Amino acid sequence: MAQKLKDTILNPILKGNPITVLVLGICSSLAVTVQLKGAIVMALSVTIVTALSSLVCSLLRNTIPNRVRIIVQLVVVALMVILVDQILKAGEGTYAIDKQLSVYIGLIITNCIVMGRIEAFALGNKPVPSFLDGLANGIGYGLILIVVAFFRELLGSGTLLGFQVLPASYVPNNLVILPPFALILLGCIIWVHRACDKDLQEK
């Protein structure tokens, strides 16, 4: 049991990472990784949304009519996303970040990781493992987001979390700011991940 729980938590972060292995949630990882601050808020938001929606859907799993289960899941996910968005808008410190992330907070609804985990895991498992599975998938997604954002902000603006890190003589690279570079960076991360983990390599 303990081993199974450990797998539930560690698998999405390492061997089954939603971005680098399952290649889900790519869209937002290209869009909101220009600055580290935005990426961190996005990572937290997605983690909260996946964890809570998995928990709620798992609690409801025996009552949901099979024919409308996707719709019910969608309503639950939408509820969580709107709650997160409203709370971000209400916080004095988070308002500016919410404005910067603009539509991408709302678009968490369409993030395949959220629905994917509910369909694949939460509907067939008890609430606690489902909650942890959602949490771990969110963290796995968030980690990659933060790594990508770290390099993009460092090379694209010469700053980290808004503080100047590289010397002023550094000319910010505009390509790094544009989404294609995030895809290149993501490719590199997948490459490193596969090189380190022999199980992921195809024969």
Next chain:
Amino acid sequence: MNTNSNVYTVIYTTIVVVIVAAVLAFVSLKLGPAQQANAKAETLRQMMAAAQVASTDELYASNNDAVLTMYADNIQDAYTINLKGEKVADLGITKDNIELISNLKPQDKAIKAGADATLPVYVFKSGVSVIPVYGAGLWGPIWGYIAFNDDCQTIAGAYFDHESETPGLGAKIKDEPWFREKFAGKKVAFGTDRLFSLAKNAEATGADNAVDAITGATMTSKGLNEALNVWFKAYEPHISVAAFLAGIADENSNAEEE
């Protein structure tokens, strides 16, 4: 229990939707005031950045209360006008009465339709008057605040913002201080066909009312150019009256000197 029957499905989905709606309504009600306060402080920050009340960095480092106090300390008069340039209503200078950024969109539509628009004017104690501009960028709305000196023609300062312009290209209208700083000292050519020109190589013509467009952000620049011209045009009747009055005041003071 048969969870696949039609009756069950209909009742189940109805209950779920009602519960979700109730939760959302409750949260929206509870968080509404805090969100409103944030939106108001944001509007004031941008307005005061244009009016040069404080530096942009300082405004964004201040919390909401400090921003409200700063506004109360610096504002002299705030009112709305219609498209004929007549004063419609006093907004009052209490901090509760400002037109939020979200209110600019319906006004923009009203201007373009020639319908009844109520356009805000904010007069600061330093003598500058701030007006908003609003339009469409490449991906979403763009807006800004333009501060005029008391000659009602020379721009004292400007601040621009956008919802979703491309980072590093169109987003420069907000992110790069040099862009908004270029507007200071420019003169809007009220009374002519071309009020303001934000275009490629516009500065090379040496005109007073021209600022270069941003390289790589053609659509954002075009949108901003349109926003500036549409809104300046809408304010033209009011501003020309104000300029006339300012001219009389000047002549009077000159006469006194003689």
